Amino acid sequence: MSDGTDSPHTLAADDESTHRDFWAETIADEIEARDPDEPIVVKGGVSPSGVAHLGNVNEIMRGYFVAEVLRDRGHEVRQVFTSDDKDPLRKLPRKLADADGNIVGLGEVDAGALGRNLGKPYTDIPDPFGEADSYAAHFAALLEADADRLGVPIEMRSNTELYADGTFDPVVSHVLANAETAREVLSEYQAKVDEDYVPFNPVCEECGKLTETVTNIDLDAETVDYVCTDMEVGDNTIDGCGHEGTASFREGKLPWRFEWPGQWQVLGVDFEPFGKDHAEGSWPSGVDIAENVLDIEPPVPMVYEWFTLNGEALSSSAGNIVTVTELLDLLEPEVVRYFFALDPKKARDLDLSRLDQLVDDYDRFERAYYGTVDDESVTEFAEASYPYVVDAVADDKPIRLPYTFAAVLGMVDDRDLRIKLAKDEGHIPDDADESTVEAALARVEKARNWAERMDNAYNYRLQTDLPDVEFDESVQAALDALAAFVDAGHDGEEIQAAIYDTARDHDIEIGDLFEAGYRLFFDETQGPRLGEFLGELETEFVVGRLRRER
RNA sequence: GGGCUGGUAGCUCAGUUAGGGAGAGCGUCUGGCUUUUAACCAGACGGUCGGGGGUUCAACUCCCUCCCAGCCCGCCA
Numbered sequence: 013m014s015d016g017t018d019s020p021h022t023l024a025a026d027d028e029s030t031h032r033d034f035w036a037e038t039i040a041d042e043i044e045a046r047d048p049d050e051p052i053v054v055k056g057g058v059s060p061s062g063v064a065h066l067g068n069v070n071e072i073m074r075g076y077f078v079a080e081v082l083r084d085r086g087h088e089v090r091q092v093f094t095s096d097d098k099d100p101l102r103k104l105p106r107k108l109a110d111a112d113g114n115i116v117g118l119g120e121v122d123a124g125a126l127g128r129n130l131g132k133p134y135t136d137i138p139d140p141f142g143e144a145d146s147y148a149a150h151f152a153a154l155l156e157a158d159a160d161r162l163g164v165p166i167e168m169r170s171n172t173e174l175y176a177d178g179t180f181d182p183v184v185s186h187v188l189a190n191a192e193t194a195r196e197v198l199s200e201y202q203a204k205v206d207e208d209y210v211p212f213n214p215v216c217e218e219c220g221k222l223t224e225t226v227t228n229i230d231l232d233a234e235t236v237d238y239v240c241t242d243m244e245v246g247d248n249t250i251d252g253c254g255h256e257g258t259a260s261f262r263e264g265k266l267p268w269r270f271e272w273p274g275q276w277q278v279l280g281v282d283f284e285p286f287g288k289d290h291a292e293g294s295w296p297s298g299v300d301i302a303e304n305v306l307d308i309e310p311p312v313p314m315v316y317e318w319f320t321l322n323g324e325a326l327s328s329s330a331g332n333i334v335t336v337t338e339l340l341d342l343l344e345p346e347v348v349r350y351f352f353a354l355d356p357k358k359a360r361d362l363d364l365s366r367l368d369q370l371v372d373d374y375d376r377f378e379r380a381y382y383g384t385v386d387d388e389s390v391t392e393f394a395e396a397s398y399p400y401v402v403d404a405v406a407d408d409k410p411i412r413l414p415y416t417f418a419a420v421l422g423m424v425d426d427r428d429l430r431i432k433l434a435k436d437e438g439h440i441p442d443d444a445d446e447s448t449v450e451a452a453l454a455r456v457e458k459a460r461n462w463a464e465r466m467d468n469a470y471n472y473r474l475q476t477d478l479p480d481v482e483f484d485e486s487v488q489a490a491l492d493a494l495a496a497f498v499d500a501g502h503d504g505e506e507i508q509a510a511i512y513d514t515a516r517d518h519d520i521e522i523g524d525l526f527e528a529g530y531r532l533f534f535d536e537t538q539g540p541r542l543g544e545f546l547g548e549l550e551t552e553f554v555v556g557r558l559r560r561e562r
Numbered sequence: 563g564g565g566c567u568g569g570u571a572g573c574u575c576a577g578u579u580a581g582g583g584a585g586a587g588c589g590u591c592u593g594g595c596u597u598u599u600a601a602c603c604a605g606a607c608g609g610u611c612g613g614g615g616g617u618u619c620a621a622c623u624c625c626c627u628c629c630c631a632g633c634c635c636g637c638c639a
Contacts, residue, residue, distance in 0.1 A: 030579095032579095102638070102639085202637085245638075267639095271639095288566080290639090292566055292567095292634035293633095293639095315567075317632080318633080325632085358568070359632070360569095360575095361573095363573095372587070373574065373575075376587060414600080437600090448588095452600060505597095512597055513597095523598080526599055529599095540600085541600095
């Protein structure tokens with residue numbers, strides 16, 4: 013039985029560990045204190061669901077930072093991720109992601125085929141998209157692709173494979189040989205564990221579903237006898253076929269409470285982060301089982317808080333999900349990694365409508381690393397974590413366009429004009445070389461996608477038709493004068509200056525004239541540097557628009 | 563009901579590990595730059611550090627209690 017000192021809240025700072033500026037270093041300290049064998053194994057795991065969402069990525073990234081810190085300290089580290097794909101499909105997912113990471117509804121795939129396979133292991137269910145070997149393989153590929161997009165090398169391990177190739181044999185044999193002890197330990201945590209409980213769920217050879225009723229264990233033959241009974245799943249029941257049969261130790265699986273510690277044993281896991289849902293249930297029983305059934309040392313744990321999306325819990329059924337693919341359309345990978353480098357103890361909200369704020373935070377974090385932020389705590393955190401957040405630390409701080417400014421540039425398609433506007437605003441140095449410019453402009457596409465997806469104040473384009481506008485006489489007169497100036501042939505800079513002069517000449521607020529201009533061309537009240545922009549457009553069009561004629 | 567983890571400015575968050583000045587960015591407002599247009603500079607406004615109590619010369623920090631949020635305490639994972 014656990015002695016109650018195994019709190020998984022490793023970062024709770026109630027111990028005597030030395031202070032670290034980056035939480036992953038604190039965890040790395042804990043792991044090193046165990047003097048682990050090399051390579052050090054960092055594990056995560058997930059049950060295949062319909063969509064590889066950011067909750068799964070959370071687990072990948074938390075492990076990644078710890079792995080990277082350990083590698084930096086000279087250790088060899090493997091980051092393993094188990095796909096717990098021998099678990100049964102318990103209910104139909106509402107949403108699925110296709111091989112490219114695009115979310116589709118259940119109606120767009122062969123839902124009937126999925127429904128007929130309720131209760132079977134994910135690896136025994138066909139890929140609804142008809143491409144991969146199984147439902148499980150499809151999902152695992154998605155997750156691996158996401159990790160790859162984020163630059164995180166993970167080793168995906170199929171749980172089904174661990175049974176099939178015999179890796180799990182010693183654990184299953186040991187648990188069943190010590191079934192009585194296993195029952196006693198687990199019964200401390202699960203009230204329904206009675207004397208008939210057997211910690212093994214065979215796959216029915218007749219219908220292919222996982223069953224729970226084992227009637228006999230033959231340790232010598234390494235088989236169990238079973239009856240394929242009904243399985244309760246939430247409010248529903250998955251019917252068993254009633255078949256009575258015999259299964260080998262490889263033709264079934266351990267219940268999760270035993271399987272998790274079993275993975276620690278067979279994979280030699282030294283560290284595993286997990287969501288707070290496991291903190292009070294699976295973890296204490298897992299520690300107990302590891303120590304008193306399997307006789308192994310559990311890994312260093314770390315509980316991370318869940319985060320919310322747009323203020324609401326992540327929910328595929330409610331449609332409140334975002335995939336890595338989608339997120340990387342909106343953000344640079346380093347910004348996504350930064351989000352997960354922040355304190356895991358804090359529940360954070362990823363608010364897509366305010367990604368500009370997240371990116372601003374990232375930019376400040378980056379500046380702090382390069383020593384130009386007068387804030388000790390941010391700087392300490394940046395110095396400790398920034399090298400793990402970016403692909404490679406550049407000698408000089410990368411040029412970063414403010415995200416909202418990048419969104420402004422996104423309405424302009426012409427690359428040269430983007431560069432000109434950015435330079436005019438001082439966001440790109442005049443003498444920047446081509447690769448620097450290219451890198452800085454990469455954010456524009458992300459911000460543009462954001463503006464379109466959010467359909468926010470930055471989502472505007474040049475209005476091809478005259479917007480519905482109304483100006484008072486003095487503004488109309490100023491616009492006419494400006495039109496005449498443009499018609500006479502002047503470049504952008506001159507037009508920009510003329511806007512100021514014209515406003516003064518007509519005794520109107522400069523801001524009012526700018527707003528009138530933005531109204532006419534974008535049907536907005538703000539926009540890019542107007543004169544420079546108008547200078548790039550066709551003169552005839554600009555003149556006509558300024559005169560409210562077209 | 564019990565347990566765990568959070569609660570700091572309008573927003574996003576540092577700071578709590580060793581008790582001593584409540585902070586940053588963004589936003590807002592004001593002023594400046596004889597070109598303010600998602601730009602820059604300066605300044606201001608803004609918080610009973612979730613509430614209350616206790617310990618202490620001193621509490622965001624330690625203790626107790628209450629409130630709020632999420633999770634766990636059935637099954638499953």
